[in-house]
Amino acid sequence: MISEKLQKAINEQITAEMWSANLYMSMCFYLKGEGFDGFAHWLKKQSEEELDHAYQLADYLMKRGGKAMVDKVDVVPTGWGSVLEVFEHVYQHECHVSELIDKLVDVASAEKDKATQDFLWGFVREQVEEEATAQGIVDRLRKMGDGALCYLDGQLGARQ
Ligand SMILES: [Fe+2]
Ligand SMILES: [Fe+2]
Numbered sequence: 516m517i518s519e520k521l522q523k524a525i526n527e528q529i530t531a532e533m534w535s536a537n538l539y540m541s542m543c544f545y546l547k548g549e550g551f552d553g554f555a556h557w558l559k560k561q562s563e564e565e566l567d568h569a570y571q572l573a574d575y576l577m578k579r580g581g582k583a584m585v586d587k588v589d590v591v592p593t594g595w596g597s598v599l600e601v602f603e604h605v606y607q608h609e610c611h612v613s614e615l616i617d618k619l620v621d622v623a624s625a626e627k628d629k630a631t632q633d634f635l636w637g638f639v640r641e642q643v644e645e646e647a648t649a650q651g652i653v654d655r656l657r658k659m660g661d662g663a664l665c666y667l668d669g670q671l672g673a674r675q
Contacts (some may be wrong), residue, residue, distance in 0.1 A: 521631060524622045525576050529569045530586045531615055536565035538608060539654040545594065551614070552670025554598060560674050561605070568638070575634050587592040598664060599656045606649035612641040636672050 517525075539562035547555035573583035595601045616638045623631040656666060
């Protein structure tokens with residue numbers, strides 16, 4: 516059985532993952548509107564991944580006898596100035612999520628809940644990948660410049 520405190524913290528992370536899903540969907544709509552179907556596709560996949568993170572957290576919580584909740588999700592940004600600006604925001608946001616996950620591990624540790632700590636290491640590792648992937652896209656956008664936007668749009672559009 517999971518503690519009340521940890522249940523509350525995991526439910527807050529579920530809301531944060533859903534907010535991330537909405538943020539990436541908002542970015543998807545923006546870039547689709549700008550004619551970048553490939554970048555938009557990548558962000559749609561990213562959004563789906565965030566919803567899956569929310570589900571994984573809820574599933575774990577319920578396995579431990581807790582109650583998963585869908586709470587109010589705050590409004591997300593809707594406008595960006597360029598493709599680079601979008602992906603810089605993705606990178607910053609993933610760094611922020613990494614901090615949230617770290618804090619969640621701290622709560623699990625304070626509650627002496629080993630199973631939750633073990634479960635959360637998967638999320639800690641996932642954040643390393645999320646940050647590196649976003650940083651990689653930002654690097655390519657910066658180095659290759661606007662002339663390569665169509666090429667990169669095609670590349671990211673191939674995300675499975
Ligand atoms: Fe996530
Ligand atoms: Fe993420």
